[in-house]
Amino acid sequence: MNEIFTIAKKEVMDNWRNKWIIAVSAIFAILTLVISYFGSMGGVGWKDLEVTIAGMITLVTLLIPIIGLMLGYASIVGEREKGSLELLLSYPVKREEVLVGKFFGLSAVMAFANFAGFGIAGVVIAMNVKGVEWSDYLIFILASILLGIVFIAIAMLMSCAFKKRSTAMGAAIFTWFLFEMIWNIIVAGILIAQYGMEKLADKNFVAPSWYYLASLINPVKAYSALVSLNVTPVSEFIGKIPSFVNTPFNLAILLAWMMGSMLLAYYLFKKKDL
Amino acid sequence: MIEAINLRKEYDGIVAVDGISFHVEKGEIFALLGPNGAGKTTTIKAILGLINYEGEIKIDGKNAKDKEIKKFIGYLPERVAFYDNLTALQTLQFFAELKRIKNIDFMALLKEVGLENDAHRKVGGFSKGMLQRLGFAQCLLGEPKLLILDEPTSGLDAIGAYEIRRKIKELNEKGVTILLSSHILSEVQELSHRVAIMNKGKFIAIDSVENLSKRFEVQPKLRIELQHPSKEIMNLVKEIKAVKDVKMDGNILEILCQPTAKLAIINAIEEAGGKIVDFKTVEPTLEEIFIKVVKEDE
Numbered sequence: 001m002n003e004i005f006t007i008a009k010k011e012v013m014d015n016w017r018n019k020w021i022i023a024v025s026a027i028f029a030i031l032t033l034v035i036s037y038f039g040s041m042g043g044v045g046w047k048d049l050e051v052t053i054a055g056m057i058t059l060v061t062l063l064i065p066i067i068g069l070m071l072g073y074a075s076i077v078g079e080r081e082k083g084s085l086e087l088l089l090s091y092p093v094k095r096e097e098v099l100v101g102k103f104f105g106l107s108a109v110m111a112f113a114n115f116a117g118f119g120i121a122g123v124v125i126a127m128n129v130k131g132v133e134w135s136d137y138l139i140f141i142l143a144s145i146l147l148g149i150v151f152i153a154i155a156m157l158m159s160c161a162f163k164k165r166s167t168a169m170g171a172a173i174f175t176w177f178l179f180e181m182i183w184n185i186i187v188a189g190i191l192i193a194q195y196g197m198e199k200l201a202d203k204n205f206v207a208p209s210w211y212y213l214a215s216l217i218n219p220v221k222a223y224s225a226l227v228s229l230n231v232t233p234v235s236e237f238i239g240k241i242p243s244f245v246n247t248p249f250n251l252a253i254l255l256a257w258m259m260g261s262m263l264l265a266y267y268l269f270k271k272k273d274l
Numbered sequence: 275m276i277e278a279i280n281l282r283k284e285y286d287g288i289v290a291v292d293g294i295s296f297h298v299e300k301g302e303i304f305a306l307l308g309p310n311g312a313g314k315t316t317t318i319k320a321i322l323g324l325i326n327y328e329g330e331i332k333i334d335g336k337n338a339k340d341k342e343i344k345k346f347i348g349y350l351p352e353r354v355a356f357y358d359n360l361t362a363l364q365t366l367q368f369f370a371e372l373k374r375i376k377n378i379d380f381m382a383l384l385k386e387v388g389l390e391n392d393a394h395r396k397v398g399g400f401s402k403g404m405l406q407r408l409g410f411a412q413c414l415l416g417e418p419k420l421l422i423l424d425e426p427t428s429g430l431d432a433i434g435a436y437e438i439r440r441k442i443k444e445l446n447e448k449g450v451t452i453l454l455s456s457h458i459l460s461e462v463q464e465l466s467h468r469v470a471i472m473n474k475g476k477f478i479a480i481d482s483v484e485n486l487s488k489r490f491e492v493q494p495k496l497r498i499e500l501q502h503p504s505k506e507i508m509n510l511v512k513e514i515k516a517v518k519d520v521k522m523d524g525n526i527l528e529i530l531c532q533p534t535a536k537l538a539i540i541n542a543i544e545e546a547g548g549k550i551v552d553f554k555t556v557e558p559t560l561e562e563i564f565i566k567v568v569k570e571d572e
Binding site: 002003006007010013014017018082083084086087088089090091092093094271273274 | 343354360412422
């Protein structure tokens, strides 16, 4: 455990010194404030935190995954390419400890940036509007952190799977496109092929369960659903969704991605020669 | 201290290390030599558990893969790399924490390698020589019993290299076992008790430099400076039975011969009317031994 903590601490220190944490926190704070003030719903002026969340969700689903991927893709392959991993593993530390230590450290960076960025923005908004629902905002922040951590795990898997930093980065970028665009296009395409456009355009059309399942296996969608189900003004699915699409289901999907990616990363890392 | 049995490693079907067995005694300086791709670094990586391999490696009687054994090993890789955003002091603190060593005077350690004024500078801005010095400092953390040094003086200036060699000798005198790999053969000759010459993944010779020179008949050379060199002198020396080769380079006569032939050579030069200005015996170098052994193997 000591080794995991030491490596996690080093990751935080490294990212603090290279200004990653500050940059990401600033991005979150500025975007939240801009959306809250200039957001489309209700014209210009400060909006309630809940309304801000509704405006933020699309942006967060685009931004957090890319930040998670950028934080994690070089964590192993970058050090391997540079040579520092060889030195690190010559110390009394196991590969799984290196992997978990880095994961915890990068997750801490993600959590801090989310709390600092959204927190500062939340305080500014709360100073300008009345009756702020902090619990909704906290759920939004926690879910965003979880999404970020899932993508750190996926990025670490890329980092263990590839021999070159540039290949891992390419894979990370592809992963982002996969979950942000390609996945949705494929699932929607199958739905269209099955029912046809006319039927889909029908107001009373209810999508089949497999569609929800296939959509929500995508961690980005699982995050959106998680926030939608738990934050009052964002409930886009409510009334249409199958009963299995609930908070535990979405949480389980996100956790499965995280655990699955880390286990596979460990398997690949263990086999690697330095 | 180190015992390797039938160590074998293949990379994508290419044999890097081909079933070698060797041991390194406690308190010994043991050098690994070989042309590029001979398997030296693979052997070192196997000892440190950085690669998967076939065979068995024991350090101090315990399995080398045992995590705890690494507490007693200091390693300086060929390509020293640290974390750019950490300072030299933070770097040492990080590695000391991994070894769970407390009460270290980091500044004294940095002073020992000449980096005391750079303790708070980010490692990312260090020159290759400074990185090498910091690398040497990190491998001394926790007073290791075994030091594995891959090109320890690489990137250092003459004074830096001399200081590192002096430190290696000093550590060895205190009982530290050292496994060394270097392309600077004079350095290996100066430091090591035994050398292992590798080629194509196998050991082709393991012994002390002295024994290897005897075994491979790499003989000492005489370098005689003459006041008035002549062909007559050269021919007379060539006629001596124990003389194998004679070369003339300006005023210098370079003679490859058996050590017993010295007196006969001096007499021959004087008989031919030559005047000796200077006389030196040049011992066989590791470089000569190395080249001969590798060429014979190929």
